[in-house]
Amino acid sequence: FFPTKLTMDCCLPLNRYNLLVEFAVKHMDFQRSELESVLDLYGITLNSPNCEILQLPNASIERTRPFIILSFPYKEKGERYHLDEEATTIKKQESIALILSRCILVRSVIELWGVGSTLENCVSCSKQWKESSVGTEIFGKHSDVSKSWKLTIHTLGTTYTRQEQEEMRLNFKFFDFRGTVKMKEPSNEYIMIREVELNSLGSALYPRQDCNKKAIPENEARPPLGVYFGRILGQGRATKGRGDVERYSLKKRTYLGPTSMDAELSFIMSNLGQVEKGKYVMDPFVGTGSILLSCAIRGAYCIGTDIDIRVLRGRNERENIRSNFAQFGLPRPEIVRSDNALYNRHYRRSTVPLYDCIITDPPYGIRAGARRSGSKLENPKPVEEEWRHDHIAQTKPYAVADVMADLLDMAARTLVMTGRLVYIIPSFSTDFSIEDDLPQHPCLELTHCCYQPFTAELGRRVVTMKKINTYDETRQKEYVAAVWKNGTESAEKCANIREKILEAAKKKPRYEERLAIRKEKRKKTRDTKKLAKLKLNSEFSIEQTSCRVTSYPKGSLL
Amino acid sequence: MRLLTHNTLRNSSQKAKGEGFPLKITATEIRVEEAPVLTEDEQQLSFVKGILGMLDWSALVKAASEMGLENALPPMLTEDLVKDEDFLRALFHVLMNVHLVNGILTCPVTGREFPVMDGIPNMMLEEEECEAVRI
Numbered sequence: 001f002f003p004t005k006l007t008m009d010c011c012l013p014l015n016r017y018n019l020l021v022e023f024a025v026k027h028m029d030f031q032r033s034e035l036e037s038v039l040d041l042y043g044i045t046l047n048s049p050n051c052e053i054l055q056l057p058n059a060s061i062e063r064t065r066p067f068i069i070l071s072f073p074y075k076e077k078g079e080r081y082h083l084d085e086e087a088t089t090i091k092k093q094e095s096i097a098l099i100l101s102r103c104i105l106v107r108s109v110i111e112l113w114g115v116g117s118t119l120e121n122c123v124s125c126s127k128q129w130k131e132s133s134v135g136t137e138i139f140g141k142h143s144d145v146s147k148s149w150k151l152t153i154h155t156l157g158t159t160y161t162r163q164e165q166e167e168m169r170l171n172f173k174f175f176d177f178r179g180t181v182k183m184k185e186p187s188n189e190y191i192m193i194r195e196v197e198l199n200s201l202g203s204a205l206y207p208r209q210d211c212n213k214k215a216i217p218e219n220e221a222r223p224p225l226g227v228y229f230g231r232i233l234g235q236g237r238a239t240k241g242r243g244d245v246e247r248y249s250l251k252k253r254t255y256l257g258p259t260s261m262d263a264e265l266s267f268i269m270s271n272l273g274q275v276e277k278g279k280y281v282m283d284p285f286v287g288t289g290s291i292l293l294s295c296a297i298r299g300a301y302c303i304g305t306d307i308d309i310r311v312l313r314g315r316n317e318r319e320n321i322r323s324n325f326a327q328f329g330l331p332r333p334e335i336v337r338s339d340n341a342l343y344n345r346h347y348r349r350s351t352v353p354l355y356d357c358i359i360t361d362p363p364y365g366i367r368a369g370a371r372r373s374g375s376k377l378e379n380p381k382p383v384e385e386e387w388r389h390d391h392i393a394q395t396k397p398y399a400v401a402d403v404m405a406d407l408l409d410m411a412a413r414t415l416v417m418t419g420r421l422v423y424i425i426p427s428f429s430t431d432f433s434i435e436d437d438l439p440q441h442p443c444l445e446l447t448h449c450c451y452q453p454f455t456a457e458l459g460r461r462v463v464t465m466k467k468i469n470t471y472d473e474t475r476q477k478e479y480v481a482a483v484w485k486n487g488t489e490s491a492e493k494c495a496n497i498r499e500k501i502l503e504a505a506k507k508k509p510r511y512e513e514r515l516a517i518r519k520e521k522r523k524k525t526r527d528t529k530k531l532a533k534l535k536l537n538s539e540f541s542i543e544q545t546s547c548r549v550t551s552y553p554k555g556s557l558l
Numbered sequence: 559m560r561l562l563t564h565n566t567l568r569n570s571s572q573k574a575k576g577e578g579f580p581l582k583i584t585a586t587e588i589r590v591e592e593a594p595v596l597t598e599d600e601q602q603l604s605f606v607k608g609i610l611g612m613l614d615w616s617a618l619v620k621a622a623s624e625m626g627l628e629n630a631l632p633p634m635l636t637e638d639l640v641k642d643e644d645f646l647r648a649l650f651h652v653l654m655n656v657h658l659v660n661g662i663l664t665c666p667v668t669g670r671e672f673p674v675m676d677g678i679p680n681m682m683l684e685e686e687e688c689e690a691v692r693i
Contacts, residue, residue: 278604338681
């Protein structure tokens, strides 16, 4: 992104409508991608004149900061569109706050009235804004005596005393709101944010006090990264998006499997895929249906396929994919048992664009093995007619490279134009090039690739692709051959992850030692259990020393 | 299994020579869900409009009659019908609310049967049916 430069005296373009978006401090790599996908769904292109990105104060600091400033046009007369709760936006009848609240990683949306690299700069900027034409109009609406208000001081990753906060508040007294101060559910909540450098856990990198509550003067004297002042839009800082995560959390589901996707990532994937009301979403590796659930919650109709009948049937009548959907009052998902490697065998005229989105987590053999129809033998013996109805066909291992190639080919055929494919691929953090090592297809354009780390070396990438060209059936073989740019070398990077993890673990120091300790522990637990079971089963009292309990013939005397 | 899904399923084995569509439905158990709730109306209409283009209409009419809805659908889809919102609502109901719970789908050319159990069609093939070359 190439943000617009700010002027020195006031850090805000005063003739535009500016918003500060605060992100949650997690899934850092996903934040911008999710925001861009959701804005695009509503006809707003991020980083265009209709939605500019402004530089944050102290932009030269090389850190990922949980903020972004968006700037929208604000026309004076005629069709004026202000983008707050009451008004409409460019494409659809949703306010910008509602649109942004759909993003799981957005913590709050703030109508920005002032910004600066220090508190003084922020105050002077706010004063200038208040005198500007846009500011006068907006301020006029909210300073009315009928609007109760409160001013929250949010100091990132640090705590300040009540008195210190009050001193900060006094700087903004010049606003002189005529309404009453109301702490609980005021009409308007204003906020001043003091941003500092954060560590990866979300606390201050340079804390004011050490662990013994003793002040650290050099940290105390550090200037902030930025100070922001504005009015909170929407439902405040616990916005709808994050509320959804709690409401639909895995903890509450009736049916779970070892590979069920957590609610947070499922919602993020549904945002990356631009799922909305009335769309048709497909998951070719549906498993327990956790990804489709998030899509259904957004109002889409879902179909999932899987090769494994056990996971599709569920555990019993009350615990299956359908019960998960029924639990939340959602329409039944369509489920078909089929093999994605043979998509073209089962589905008619497979180049008819059918799905708006394909969102999936393919099996890559770490926790769930990938299978496909067929026998390992070259010429398997056909099953006799009379045994057919009971016969359960064999499946054979399905190489990850082929899983991906088939997925891309199927998506290229069946997605509507500009429809999105979102999938997950495991990979290591280093030695991976987005241009070379991701699977490719001439009909699909890569739009986002977001990395979620698990350990220092291993993580997974959530890849988003968009259909840009019609599928040409005559070029099918050419498409499939070109999936892996560097041939087997690229394909290898996402294959056999399990073996690679084991190999890497073996190379670590003291591996043999720790293995021996684990084995010893296991043996001990087994022996304790055995002894306990023996005591329970026995009718006779046995001595503590180990002795073999022999059985005596009936009727004999002990 | 819904009629929308049935409209996309086929058996395109070599023996069937690409003619394995539509699959004949032999229904043993059907369930019809409640009429749509009004609050979801916009969602349903936009969905139906979106998929209208890819439906094979004659296959749909035939399948509907095999599911016990003999005269639910007109034999041809005309311009006027497409614009009529009530028709679209009725079409949504036929496509999405009528479920085949148990039954059999049969290929019209080879007679190969695909069972439907508990609403899930089973399209899995025997080992020798998977052509050796990856399609």
